[in-house]
Amino acid sequence: MEIKRAVQAGTMQSSDLMVFIEPADELEIEIESTVKKQFEHLIRAQIEAALETFAICSGRIRVNDRGALDYAIAARLETGLRRACS
Amino acid sequence: MVVRLISERDQNSARQLVEAQGFRFEENFDVLVGVFDAGELIATAAREGHIFKMICIREDFQGGSLLGELLTELIASCSACRRDNFFVFTKPERRSSFEQLNFRVLVEHPQLCLLEYGNGLQNYLRQQRELVRPGNNGAIVMNANPFTLGHLYLVEQAAAQVDQLYLFVVREDCSTFPFATRIALVREGVAHLANVSVLETSDYAVSRVTFPAYFLKAGADVETLQMEVDLLLFARCLAPAFNITTRFVGTEPYCRVTRHYNETMIRLLAEEGIKTVLLSRREVKGEPISASLVRRLLKKEAFEELDSLVPETTLACLRSHQAAEIHERLRAQGRH
Incomplete structure (x- = not known):
């Protein structure tokens, strides 16, 4: 699928995350997190898995996380990607 | 639940609510x-553009999740406008409430704190990054509306005193000449100088990310x-990244x-270890060259x-x- 428009999903609450997705020529991933030091690699893995599921190879994905659990990350990404591709 | 206040x-x-907390609406x-x-x-x-303001929570409801809820709604209201980052001004004692929400401090001032959400800076x-050079570098921030021989003189004088000179062209589009034209003319005008780099200021110098007046008592x-915030931002965020030790400015x-x-600059940058050099303006027929003079003459063609x-x-x-549109704008308006 293809990212067609700029969208946002999620909230700024604790244990949640905010996802910003927009079209771009290349794939860009930005991660900001209160627990970046400990969990950046896991958040990145979640993003990469979601991108693979949706077969997306270009776009700008920004995640601003406040300690969300992995299923919350997966859900927010899926919502964001579905919105961006629709 | 956060709702839009429309009526x-x-x-x-x-x-x-805003006034009860001592702010101005x-x-x-x-x-x-x-x-x-x-x-x-x-x-x-x-929210005004990408600046959050007038954030007030009644005292007996503070300390909970309301701040995050309010800001979430404000960001959602902006999802179509493709902003990279958001700014908020707050009192120094409230900075940690925003830091918990992943805001990052850009400027700390005794009276206020400027924070950014996102990786804008x-x-x-x-x-x-490609423009960064080692050495004792200088900077000029200019609007160049439009680029004149006065600017060129300033640039040549400054470039002779430093290893590399950075020309920051104000990106904010509220001048007679649009940003794209202004920066293009600067680039063309200084192309012959080997140690000069031209770049845009983004939000980080002389931008609309200025201090909202409501924050202060009358x-x-x-x-x-406002100037102090702008200058601290320059001194702490831009200058170190480009090895800038001197800022040049025309009288x-x-x-x-x-x-x-300019006066505020000399005082404040000195405290941050950056030298300010005032260069006197180049004159033609006893009158200093200025962009406003150029615009006046252009108006008269x-x-x-x-x-x-x-x-x-x-x-x-x-x-x-392509200047036709600018002529049109000049005829229609006053100073800028």
């Missing part, structure tokens, strides 16, 4: 949101504070605000006089058909 009645409640905002409890407004916040610096010196014979800015005030590159643009 006059709701906006009046917001005004009361500002009429200019894009979106105003709030939270009600038992029919009463207990929290409000507004880092992305901006990363985009300019009578406080908003203008000075200001006309504009009071600019002169005040006095091209023969413009000849001695602007470099050939700028003159070519002023004479070209």
Whole structure:
């Protein structure tokens, strides 16, 4: 699928995350997190898995996380990607 | 639940809440949101462009999740506008509430704190990475509306005193000449100077990310504070990234605000270890060259006089058909 428009999903609450997705020529991933030091690699893995599921190879994905659990990350990404591709 | 405050009645409640906390209610905002409890407004916040303001939560509801809820709604209201980053000004004692929400401090001032949400500054610096040079470098921030021989003189003088000179062209598009034209004319005008780099200021110098006046009690010196924030941002975020040790500025014979800015600059940058060098303006027929003079002559279409005030590159643009729109704008308006 293809990212067609700029969208946002999620909230700024604790244990949640905010996802910003927009079209771009290349794939860009930005991660900001209160627990970046400990969990950046896991958040990145979640993003990469979601991108693979949706077969997306270009776009700008920004995640601003406040300690969300992995299923919350997966859900927010899926919502964001579905919105961006629709 | 966070709702948009649209009716006059709701906006009046917001005004009361904001004023009860000792702030001023500002009429200019894009979106105003709030939270009600038992029919009463207990929290409000507004967004103007990518600046959050008037964030007020009634005391007995502070410390919970309301701040995050308000800001979430404000960001959602902006999802179509493709912003990289958002800014908020707050009191120094409230900075940690925003830091917990992943805001990052840009400037700390005794009276206020400027924070950013998102990686705007880092992305901006990363985009300019190729321009970074070691050494004792200098900087000039200019609007160049449009680029004149006065600017060129300033640039040549400054470039001779430093290893690398950075020309920051103000990106904010509220001048007669659009940003794209202004920066193009600067680039063409300094192309012959090997140690000069031209770049845009983004949000980080002389931008609309200035201090909202509501934050201050009436009578406080908003203008000075605004300048101080701008200069601290330059000193702490831009200067270190480009090894800038000197800032150059032209003497200001006309504009009071600019002169005040220059005075504040000398004082404040010295405290941050950056030298300010004032360069006197180049004069033609006993009158300092200024962009406002150029705009006045352009309005009269006095091209023969413009000849001695602007470099050939700028003159070519002023004479070209793309300047038609600028002529139109000049006729329609006053100073800028």
